[in-house]
Amino acid sequence: MPTEQMGAVDLHGGDVGVTPRWMVGVSLVIGFGLIFFLGMVGGVMKAAQGNLVHLSPSTFYALLTLHGDGMISTVVLLTAVAHWYFLRRLLNLRVEVLVFAVLAIVWGLVAAAVAILIGGFGPGWTFLYPLPFIGNTWPVWSTGLFFFGVLFVGIGFAIFCLDILAGIIREYGVLNGLALDTIFPRLRRADGKVAPPTVIAATMVSIDGILTAAAGTVLVVDLLAHWAMPHFPVDPLWIKNLTYFFGHTIANLTIYLSAGVIYAALPHYTGRPWHTNRVYAISWTTSLLFVPWAWPHHLYMDFVQAPWLQIFGEASTYIATIPAAVVTIFGALLLVYRSEMRWRIGSTFFMAGLLGWLVGGVAAMIDATIPFNEVLHNTLWVPAHFHTYLLGGVFLFVIGFASYFAGDDAPPTRLTKTFEWVFFIGMIGFLAMFYAGGIEGVPRREAVQPVPGPLLAVIGTAFAAVLLIGMTGLLIEIFRRGQRNGATHEREVT
Amino acid sequence: MTALQRRWPLPVGLAVAALVFGPLFTGPSVPPLLIHHMEHSLILLLAGLLGIAYARRHPRLYGDPTWLLGVIVLATFSVVLMLPDIYSQVDAYPVLHTLLHLGFVTVGYFGGYMAERYSPRAGTAWTMLVVMMGVITASGFGAPPPHV
Amino acid sequence: MVPIAGKQLVILVLWLALSTIVVIAFSWVVSSTKRPVPVGDVQPGGYRLRRLWGWFYGTLLVAAFAVTLWTVPYAWAQGSTGKPALVVHVYAHQFAFTMPKKLPSGTRIEFLVTSLDVNHDMGIYSPQGELLGQVQAMPDYTNVFFFTFPKPGRYVIRCLELCGAGHSYMFQPLQVYAPAPASTLGGRSA
Numbered sequence: 140m141p142t143e144q145m146g147a148v149d150l151h152g153g154d155v156g157v158t159p160r161w162m163v164g165v166s167l168v169i170g171f172g173l174i175f176f177l178g179m180v181g182g183v184m185k186a187a188q189g190n191l192v193h194l195s196p197s198t199f200y201a202l203l204t205l206h207g208d209g210m211i212s213t214v215v216l217l218t219a220v221a222h223w224y225f226l227r228r229l230l231n232l233r234v235e236v237l238v239f240a241v242l243a244i245v246w247g248l249v250a251a252a253v254a255i256l257i258g259g260f261g262p263g264w265t266f267l268y269p270l271p272f273i274g275n276t277w278p279v280w281s282t283g284l285f286f287f288g289v290l291f292v293g294i295g296f297a298i299f300c301l302d303i304l305a306g307i308i309r310e311y312g313v314l315n316g317l318a319l320d321t322i323f324p325r326l327r328r329a330d331g332k333v334a335p336p337t338v339i340a341a342t343m344v345s346i347d348g349i350l351t352a353a354a355g356t357v358l359v360v361d362l363l364a365h366w367a368m369p370h371f372p373v374d375p376l377w378i379k380n381l382t383y384f385f386g387h388t389i390a391n392l393t394i395y396l397s398a399g400v401i402y403a404a405l406p407h408y409t410g411r412p413w414h415t416n417r418v419y420a421i422s423w424t425t426s427l428l429f430v431p432w433a434w435p436h437h438l439y440m441d442f443v444q445a446p447w448l449q450i451f452g453e454a455s456t457y458i459a460t461i462p463a464a465v466v467t468i469f470g471a472l473l474l475v476y477r478s479e480m481r482w483r484i485g486s487t488f489f490m491a492g493l494l495g496w497l498v499g500g501v502a503a504m505i506d507a508t509i510p511f512n513e514v515l516h517n518t519l520w521v522p523a524h525f526h527t528y529l530l531g532g533v534f535l536f537v538i539g540f541a542s543y544f545a546g547d548d549a550p551p552t553r554l555t556k557t558f559e560w561v562f563f564i565g566m567i568g569f570l571a572m573f574y575a576g577g578i579e580g581v582p583r584r585e586a587v588q589p590v591p592g593p594l595l596a597v598i599g600t601a602f603a604a605v606l607l608i609g610m611t612g613l614l615i616e617i618f619r620r621g622q623r624n625g626a627t628h629e630r631e632v633t
Numbered sequence: 634m635t636a637l638q639r640r641w642p643l644p645v646g647l648a649v650a651a652l653v654f655g656p657l658f659t660g661p662s663v664p665p666l667l668i669h670h671m672e673h674s675l676i677l678l679l680a681g682l683l684g685i686a687y688a689r690r691h692p693r694l695y696g697d698p699t700w701l702l703g704v705i706v707l708a709t710f711s712v713v714l715m716l717p718d719i720y721s722q723v724d725a726y727p728v729l730h731t732l733l734h735l736g737f738v739t740v741g742y743f744g745g746y747m748a749e750r751y752s753p754r755a756g757t758a759w760t761m762l763v764v765m766m767g768v769i770t771a772s773g774f775g776a777p778p779p780h781v
Numbered sequence: 782m783v784p785i786a787g788k789q790l791v792i793l794v795l796w797l798a799l800s801t802i803v804v805i806a807f808s809w810v811v812s813s814t815k816r817p818v819p820v821g822d823v824q825p826g827g828y829r830l831r832r833l834w835g836w837f838y839g840t841l842l843v844a845a846f847a848v849t850l851w852t853v854p855y856a857w858a859q860g861s862t863g864k865p866a867l868v869v870h871v872y873a874h875q876f877a878f879t880m881p882k883k884l885p886s887g888t889r890i891e892f893l894v895t896s897l898d899v900n901h902d903m904g905i906y907s908p909q910g911e912l913l914g915q916v917q918a919m920p921d922y923t924n925v926f927f928f929t930f931p932k933p934g935r936y937v938i939r940c941l942e943l944c945g946a947g948h949s950y951m952f953q954p955l956q957v958y959a960p961a962p963a964s965t966l967g968g969r970s971a
Contacts, residue, residue, distance in 0.1 A: 196946045203943075235698045263943045269920065270899040274875045276946050294705050301701070301748075301762070305755035349758065353765040357774055360712040364775070371718065372777035375900070375920050381769070411820045418831075440902065440917045442924040446857055453849065457842045465835040472810045473827040480814035494807050501799045505792055508845065510852040514788045514912045517902055517941040578793050579783045580912030582904070582941050587949035589910070589939070591782050778921035 159234045163224045166241050167541055170217040171614055173248070174534070175607070177209040182603040188588055189596035197276045199586035200261035207264030208251050208285075211390055212292045214533055216244045218396035219299050221540040222344070225337050225403035230306035240299040247291030254285035263584060265386055268362065268378045272369070283366045286359050293355035296389065300348035303341050307334075316342035317427065318420040333415045340399035343427040344392050350431055351392065355385040376443065383437040391430055394496060394528065397536040398467050401489055404543050405471060408486035409478040413470070422462035429459040436507040440516045449509065456507040460500060468493050484547060484555060484617060488539030491563070495531025499524050502574070517584070519592075520577025527570050538613070545621025555620075558613040565606030572599035642686040649679045653738055656730035663724050667771045670715055673737050674767020677711055680741030681748075681763055685756035688749035700751035707744040708762055714740065717775035783910035854914065856925040866891040866927065873901035873918035876947035878938055880955075886930040887960045892916065894924045901951070902941035908934035915941055930957045 180202050187194040194202070223237055254260040258281020262270040266289075271282045307316040311334050318334045320326035334342070358381045365371045406413050435452025438444045471493050480486060502524035506515045515521065551559070572595045581592040588596065652675065656662070664672070714736055723729035741763065749756030785793060851858075867890045872879040874897040884890060894903055896918040904915040905928065916926035930936065940951035 196949060200943065200946065200948075233698055236701065239698070239701060262945075267900045267942070270944065273898050274945050290709070294709070297708075297762070298701060298705060301704070301755060301758045302698075302752070304758040304761075305752045308754035308757055309752070345758075346761070349762050350765050353762055354769050356709055357712055357766060357769045360709065360716075361774055364713075364716055364718075368718065371716075372775060374773050374776055374778045376778070376922055377773035377776065379900070379919070381772075438917075440915055440924075441919060441922075442855055442916055442926055443919070443922045446855065449853070449855065450850070454846060457846055461835070461838065461842070465831065465838055469831050469834060472806070473823065473831070475814060476810050476827065477813045477816060477818045477823050478820070479817040482814070490807065490811065494803065497803045498800045501803070502796055505796055508849050510849055510854070511788060511792055513854055513914050515792065516915060517904075518912065520792075574796070578785055578789050580789070580904075580906065580910065582939065584943040585949040589952075 157234050157238055159224070159227055159237075162234050162237055162241070163220050163544065166216060166220040166237075167537075167544065169241075169245065170213050170220070170537070171541070173209060173213040174217075175611065177206050177213065178603075178607055178610070180206045180209075182600060182607065185596050185600040185603055187586065189593050189600050191597065191600060194586065196586040197259055197261060200263065200584075201255050201259050201277075202261075203584060204261045204264050204266075204285075205252065205255045208255075208289070209248060210529070211264060211386075212244055212248050212251075214393050214529055214537075215292070215296055215389060216241060217537045218393040218400070218533060219296070221537060221544075222337070222341065222396040222399045223299070223303070224540075224544065225400065226303060226306070226341055229335060229338055230303065230310050230341070232302060232306050236298060236302040240295045240302075243291050243295030243298060245295075247288045247293075247295060250288030250291060251285050252288075254281040254288060257281070258284065260285045265382055266362075267382060268365075268373055268375055271362070272365065279366070283363065286363050286366065289355070290359040290363075293352050293359065293385075293389075296348055297352035297356075300345040300352060304345035304349065307338060307342050307345065311338065311342075313342065313346070317424050318415050318417075319424070321415065321417040321420050336402035336413050336415055336419055337399045339415065339419055339423045340395055340402060343423045343430075344395050344399070346427060347388060347395075347431050348392055351385055351388040354381055355389070358382060358385050376441065379438060379441070380434070380444075380448075383434040384431070387434040387437060388431055390525070390529070391433065393533050394463075395426065395430070397492070397533050398463075400536055400540050401467070401471060401493070404485065404540060405474060405489055407543065408481045408483060408489075409474050410481075411474050411478050413474060418466055422466035426459060426462045429455045433459050433507075436512070439509050439512045453507060453509055456504065460504060463496070463500065468497055482551070483542065483549070484551060484559070484613070485539045485542035487551070487559065488535045488542065492532050492535030492539060495527055495535060496533075499527030499529075499532055502527060514580065515577060517582055518577045519573050519575075519579075519581045519583050519595075522583050523570060523573030523577050526573060531566060531570060538610075538617070541614070542617045542621070545617055547617050547621040549620055555613065555616050558609050558616060560609075561605055562609030562613055565602050565604070565609050568602030569599055569606050572596070572602065642683055645679050645682050645686075649676060649683065649738060652676050652679070653734040654731055656727040656734070660727055661725045661730075666717060666720075666776055669720060670771040670774060671767060673715060673734075674763065674770065676734060676737040677741035677744070677763045677767065678760055680738040681745030681756070681760045684742040684745030684747075685749045685760070687742075688746045688756065698751055700747040701755075703747040704744055704751060704755075704759055707740050707747070708759070708766070711737070711740045711744070711763065712766060712770065712774070715770050715774060786911065787913075789911065854927070856927065859927050868893065871895070871903055871918065872897055873903060873940065874898050875945050876940070876951040878903060878940075878951075878953060880938070882954075883956045883958060884930065885960045886933045886957045889927060889929045892924075892926040892928060894918045894926055895922065896920045899944050900942050901944050904939045904941040905955075906937040906939055907931075908936060910937075917942060933957050933959045 184202055186192045187199055226232060259277040260281040314326055316334050316338060318339050365373050402413050432455035435448045436456050439449060505511050506520055506524055576592055576595045579591055581588050723733050744759055745756045748759035867888050869890055869892050871892055871894040894916050901918040902915055903918055905913045907913050914928055916924050934957055936955040936957050938953055938955050
C-alpha cells in the first residue's frame with residue numbers, strides 16, 4: 140500500500156500473510172532450537188577441556204567460534220523479537236520489517252555456520268585482527284564468508300533499530316521517547332501522553348543500536364577490504380577498539396532489550412502498573428550516553444591505549460551500572476515487594492533473571508576495575524560473568540517471556556517446579572566452575588587448560604548436562620501448557 | 634509549512650554543490666585522511682537531507698517497507714566508497730575526485746529519500762546512521778598503524 | 782589447586798559478599814509477597830529507600846574509582862617511582878615468546894612487549910600457579926609494562942589471547958633468580 144496518505148497508512152497490514160503473533164512464535168522456536176544446539180556445542184567443548192572427549196585444537200576453536208557467534212546472534216534475535224512483541228502496539232510497527240530483520244540475522248548465522256563447520260574458521264567470535272588472516276588453519280573463503288555473516292547479523296539488527304526508532308520519532312520524537320518531557324515542561328504534549336517505560340528502553344536501544352550497527356558495518360567492510368586486498372592497511376589498535384565497540388555493545392544491548400520486556404510483562408504478574416517518571420528519563424538517558432563508552436574495558440591490558448580512554452572506559456562502565464542497579468532492578472523489586480504476586484513460570488524467571496543480571500553485573504564491575512582486570516583479563520572469570528549475564532539473566536528473561544507469550548498462566552505444578560530446580564541447580568553449578576577457574580587464573584579460550592582447569596571442566600560438563608535437561612523439559616512444558624490454555628489469546632499491553 | 638521549512642533545501646543544496654565541485658577549483662590535493670572522511674560524510678549527510686526533503690513533498694508515497702532494503706544496501710555501500718584506495722586513485726585528478734563526490738551525493742540522496750519513503754521520519758534515523766558511520770570512519774578507516 | 786591469595790582473594794571475597802547481599806535482598810522481596818498490601822502503602826517508603834540507595838551506590842562508585850586511579854598498572858601512573866628499571870624486550874609470535882630465559886627477582890623490570898604476528902598476551906604465573914599480572918602483545922605497537930618478580934623460582938609465561946591452533950601450548954618457563962649486584966645485570970638501565 141505504498142500510495143496511501145501518511146496519516147492513513149495501515150501499519151498493521153498483513154500483506155505478506157504473516158501475523159505478528161506467528162512471527163514472534165516462529166522466531167522463538169528458531170531461537171530456542173539454536174540455543175539448544177549451541178548449548179550442546181558448549182557442553183562438548185567443556186567435555187573436551189575435561190578430557191572426556193577428544194577434539195583437535197582447530198576443531199575446538201572452530202566450535203568456540205560457532206558457540207560465541209551463534210549465541211550472541213541468537214540472543215540478539217530472541218530479545219529483539221520479545222521487545223518488539225510489546226512495542227508493536229505502542230508504536231504501530233509493521234511485521235514485514237521484523238521478517239526482514241529476522242531473515243537477515245538467520246542468514247548471517249547460516250553464513251557463519253558454513254564458514255565454521257565446513258571451512259573450519261576459528262579465531263573466536265571476536266575475530267581479532269590479524270588472526271583471521273595470519274598463520275591459520277582455515278581456507279581464505281571461510282574468512283570472507285564469516286565476515287559477510289557478521290555483516291548480515293549487523294544489518295538485521297540495524298533494520299530492527301531503524302524501524303523502531305522511526306516508530307518512536309513518529310509517535311513521540313526522540314526526546315519524548317526518552318520521556319524527557321517529564322523533566323522539561325516545554326516538551327510536554329497537549330494530550331499529556333508520556334512514553335511508557337518499554338518505549339523509553341526502545342529509544343535507548345535503537346539509538347545505541349544504530350551506533351553499534353554503524354561501527355559493525357565499518358569494521359566488517361574494513362576487514363573485507365583487507366581480505367580482498369591484502370595490501371589494504373589496518374591499524375591493529377584501531378580495529379581492536381572497533382571490534383570491542385561493536386561486540387561489547389551489541390551483547391550489552393540485549394539486557395536493555397530485556398529490560399523493556401520486564402517493564403511490559405512484570406506488571407501482568409504483580410498487578411501493579413509500571414509508571415514513567417523523571418527518574419526513568421534520567422536513568423535511560425544516562426544509559427544512552429554511557430553504554431557505548433564502556434568498550435575500552437576490554438583493552439585495559441593494551442597499555443599503549445590512550446590513557447583517557449582507559450580511565451573514561453572505567454568511569455563509563457561504572458556510571459552505566461547506576462541506571463540498572465538504582466532504577467530498573469530496584470524498581471522491579473519495589474514493584475514486587477508485598478504485591479499480590481502471582482508466582483508463575485514467567486514471573487519466577489523474570490525475578491531470577493534480574494538476580495542473575497545483578498550477580499553477573501557485580502562480577503563484570505570487578506573485572507572492569509583496572510587493577511583487578513590485571514589478574515582477571517582473559518581468564519575464565521570473563522566467561523563466568525558474561526554467562527551469568529546472558530544465561531542467568533537475558534536467557535531467563537526470554538524463557539519468562541516465552542511462558543507469558545504462550546499464555547502459560549497456570550500455577551506451577553510439581554513437574555514444572557522439578558524442571559525449574561534442575562535448571563537452576565545445573566546453571567549455578569555450571570557458572571560456579573567458571574568463577575572458580577577465573578579465581579585460579581585458568582585462561583579462557585584454551586583447548587587444553589592448565590590445572591585445575593580440566594577438573595573444573597569435568598564438573599562443569601556434568602552441571603551443563605543437568606542444565607540442558609532442565610531447560611529442555613521446562614521449555615516443552617511451557618509450550619504444552621500454553622497450548623492447553625489456548626495459545627490464540629492475545630493480551631492487552633498497557 | 635513555514636518559509637524556513639520550505640526553503641532550507643536551497644542553502645543545503647548550495648553547500649552540497651560547493652563541496653562536490655570543490656576539487657575542480659582547488660585542484661589536485663591530498664587532505665589528511667581524517668578530514669577527507671569527514672568531508673565525504675558531510676556530503677552524505679547533506680545529500681541525505683535533500684532526499685528527505687524531496688520525499689516529504691510527496692507524502693502519499695509513504696509506507697512501503699521494501700525501501701528499507703535499498704537503505705541498508707546504500708548505507709553499506711557508502712563505507713565501500715570511503716576506501717582510501719579509491720581516494721588515492723582519484724586525488725590527483727580533480728574531475729575523478731568530483732565524480733567520487735557525485736557518487737556520495739547519489740548514495741546520500743537516495744538513502745535519505747528511500748528511508749523517508751519507507752516510513753515517515755525514518756529519514757532522520759538514516760541520517761543519524763550516516764553521521765555515526767562518518768565519525769567512526771574518520772577515527773581510522775583504512776589508516777595504517779602510526780609508525781609503519 | 783592454586784592457592785588463592787593477593788588480589789584474587791580480595792576479588793573472591795568481594796564478589797561472594799556482594800552476591801550474598803543481592804541474594805538475601807531478593808529472597809526478602811520474594812517472601813514479602815506472602816503478606817500483600819496496596820501499592821500506595823509501599824511506594825513512598827520505596828522511593829525514599831531508592832534515593833538513599835542511589836546516593837550510597839553513587840558514593841561507593843566514586844570511592845572505588847578514586848582508589849583504582851592510584852593503582853593502575855600503566856607507565857604514566859608508575860613511571861615516577863624513581864627506581865632503576867631493567868629493560869627487557871619481549872617478542873610474542875605463534876607460538877612462543879622470544880625473551881630472556883632468566884630474570885632477577887626484586888628488580889623493577891620494564892617489559893617492552895610486542896608481537897610479530899597476531900595478538901598475544903603475556904601472562905605471568907608464579908611458581909605456585911597464581912596469575913600475577915599480564916599485558917597484551919599487539920603487532921605494530923609496543924606495550925610498556927612494569928613488573929617486579931616478588932621472589933626467585935620457576936615462573937611460567939603463558940599466552941592469554943587466542944592466537945591460533947597452538948594457543949594452549951604457548952607457555953614457557955622463566956627462571957627468576959635472587960638479585961645480583963646491579964652492575965652484572967644484562968640489559969641496559971633506564
